Amino acid sequence: GVGKTAVSFMFAIRCCLLGAKVALIEIDQQANLTRSCKIDASNCPVMIDFLTKKLNIRDLMIPVIKGLDILPSRVENALLDNTLMVGKFPLDKVFSKPLNSLKEIYDIIIVDCPPSIGQAVTAVALASDSIVMPVNPTDYSLAGLDLTYNEITDVLEEYEKSCEIKILFNKFDARTTLSFHTLSDLIKHPIYGPKMVKSYIRNNQSIENLLIQGKSVFDTIRFTTEKEDFAIVTNEILELDNQLIDHAKS
Numbered sequence: 660g661v662g663k664t665a666v667s668f669m670f671a672i673r674c675c676l677l678g679a680k681v682a683l684i685e686i687d688q689q690a691n692l693t694r695s696c697k698i699d700a701s702n703c704p705v706m707i708d709f710l711t712k713k714l715n716i717r718d719l720m721i722p723v724i725k726g727l728d729i730l731p732s733r734v735e736n737a738l739l740d741n742t743l744m745v746g747k748f749p750l751d752k753v754f755s756k757p758l759n760s761l762k763e764i765y766d767i768i769i770v771d772c773p774p775s776i777g778q779a780v781t782a783v784a785l786a787s788d789s790i791v792m793p794v795n796p797t798d799y800s801l802a803g804l805d806l807t808y809n810e811i812t813d814v815l816e817e818y819e820k821s822c823e824i825k826i827l828f829n830k831f832d833a834r835t836t837l838s839f840h841t842l843s844d845l846i847k848h849p850i851y852g853p854k855m856v857k858s859y860i861r862n863n864q865s866i867e868n869l870l871i872q873g874k875s876v877f878d879t880i881r882f883t884t885e886k887e888d889f890a891i892v893t894n895e896i897l898e899l900d901n902q903l904i905d906h907a908k909s
Contacts, residue, residue: 690736793828858895877889
């Protein structure tokens, strides 16, 4: 509910518009990202098939638009955690090799994960160069972030892996004091403050509506605040200079 799928999808589209070749990988059994990409994965191999049938991950990628491919998901990915555990897969290696293979043909690889940190999410974290954690303005946002951040950092420390962690404030609502207080608490936090993405995504129902329709905020040529937000956030995550890119109109 924090907006992982929306952020993944809009970020991927923006990266494509900037000229990058992008791979989306979804391991969430709910398959919301897959549906947003208008992919019917009922007869498509997904991550659980990659693990159990020893397939080549490059062969599983499905074109979405020019420059963007996806390894889709379906409900069978609910078995990922159990499969990794029973099969005694090395969590620090099981996804590293296939993702490194994809790095040879893609500029950016985005993995959309389920909300709970199990075996699969742990394996993805250990194979990642960067982890983006969306946070919403709720009464329990900091407690939830504490739990997720501590679990991830404990795993990285256990396996002696380094990974950049970024915290993205999502669904900011200027009409509520909760948004201002939550954002202020995050910025002032000794650990989270330095990891905050300086820009944020404003709350806008149109974002969820677009996802349901399989559209992105960049499908329109007119200026919108949601288009501006995702453009600026993407530029910052990619460490691009916003002044060099007309993010509002491109």
